[in-house]
Amino acid sequence: MTINDIAQLAGVAKSTVSRYLNGGSVSRKTREKLDEIVRETGYSPNTFAQSLKAKRTNIVGTIIPRLDSYSSNEILEGIDQELWQRQLQLIITNSDQNVAREIENIYALARQKADAIILFGGVITNDHLKAIHEVNIPVVILGQETPDVHCLVHDEAHAGITMGRHITSLGHQKILLLRVKKEDRAIGQLRRAAIIEGLSQKASVEVEEQEVSFVFEEAYQQAKLILPKTKATAIICVTDTIALAVMKAAHELSYVIPNDFSLAGFGGYNATTIVSPAITTVRYPYRELGKKAVTTILQLLNAEDVPIKQIMKNELIVRESTQKITLS
Amino acid sequence: MTINDIAQLAGVAKSTVSRYLNGGSVSRKTREKLDEIVRETGYSPNTFAQSLKAKRTNIVGTIIPRLDSYSSNEILEGIDQELWQRQLQLIITNSDQNVAREIENIYALARQKADAIILFGGVITNDHLKAIHEVNIPVVILGQETPDVHCLVHDEAHAGITMGRHITSLGHQKILLLRVKKEDRAIGQLRRAAIIEGLSQKASVEVEEQEVSFVFEEAYQQAKLILPKTKATAIICVTDTIALAVMKAAHELSYVIPNDFSLAGFGGYNATTIVSPAITTVRYPYRELGKKAVTTILQLLNAEDVPIKQIMKNELIVRESTQKITLS
């Protein structure tokens, strides 16, 4: 079934059918006839032929580092919701945490004539910038600050400071901060610095730092080594995954949280509520981030002015894993 | 940049360029010239124009019930891996657990000329069957058995029986089975029946059953009510989510697993290893399922013979949450 068949059935020219399909002016009579024929035949236009001419394909491409990450999935839910109600099509591509594939995907999406690209930020290299520039379609980067590219980032300053204050407000003086490698700007640098800033607002606070892995299993092994050595009464982990790893290690070593020490993470992952005690964390607005990403690219597509950097708010969620210091 | 521009730059006809692009025979000289020009211009063919002619678009569509489910994501990882190395493009559409959207997506993917569709099975209705029939492209359904449509399902019989045997082999006689509603065929019926069968192979085993929710929070509340009343020394939950909920309730009520009772789930979810003790479960091969789904549609596309129903193996993973009954 092509537009030609429909035109023939209706006894009109295919251009008339095209107009009918695209909301151009058509006589009532023709319209009704066409209505009927389209209904009967179940005709629907070939999207490729349409896209061949059209400037817009109504496709939005996303590039995510992995399919099995809590935050990615939440963000995607947000994106999908927003896109769906606007009848836009979502294409998800997976870079498998591989910079080369990330760049490849930028070009691939451009080749598929995606109207815009939402890139879930990891490390942004010059090759990224080059690709983004070359494809010449709106791109927004999520979660990582970038010069010259529109980005949506978390308010790491707020998150870290709030957490730091929360911990000291409970009376903790000796804090263990489990951080990650500095190469990660958002978490390794900004978040860490903000936590320290929050903690330091109280004098006489001692902060001990240890670098651990992003990966649960590795962090768990590291935690088993670290826990017996620390004198801290509160442990702040820069991600929930690390906090979960610490909790597991603590159980294993027969520490009781929060009696032996308070524990907190960052992210607001679901898993922090399924363990017991539930873990105090900072909830990042992943779904909202996804939605905002869509409204942003839409504005960009309409050539509206959008701030190059938008900051998402987050909030501290105090749960059972942190409590007032117990004097012993 | 179109094929015409390239042809002009090279001083050949565009059909030659097309042949060059598609691996047809081209003289060495022309090839080298074209190589250079393509590299310099960064030209890449318009996929829409290609797809307009081609029978195949190299796009595989998937329809998933939600973006934030562990099993879906694992399966998608498997699909993506397999697709990626074959240079096939993955489109993921979300039905948001909504039957109407699921059907819509079938048609939408067909309209986009997806070569095949992988549908993550929930409840399969006649409308599904009708749509699948109408779009007339290969469809495979994952995780739910369907008449007349190719499907990949888990071996619930094996999973349930193995688990049942494991528990009785530890000496447990009084078992609490936390199951879900019967409307779910795979889990509510098949899995439950198999567990009971496995348990019953040992005489003198008493099984108590309680129906609980699929949803963590609800199951957790129910577990808090159920635990104090049961005399069971082992609790089998038909999903890991339920097992996690029981574990949380147990902690809360100061039961110690596995001393007070053994606990087991089904699924092999990651979360069962991050809690402590780690939970005994049956690992379902989600990634492999995804990969198999791809090889299956590929065979279908090549008009090869494929069994209408393929069964995936699974395996019991014994961890810390189950132990020999302690005589008290």
Add this chain to the structure above:
DNA sequence: GTGAAAGCGCTAACAC
């Protein structure tokens, strides 16, 4: 309001 005609960028006979 409608139709004829000219592409959109590419592929695939077919003849040379």
Add this chain to the structure above:
DNA sequence: GTGTTAGCGCTTTCAC
């Protein structure tokens, strides 16, 4: 091996 030509299914002037 290469060029010519005729589409793929649709949109979009531009006359009428």
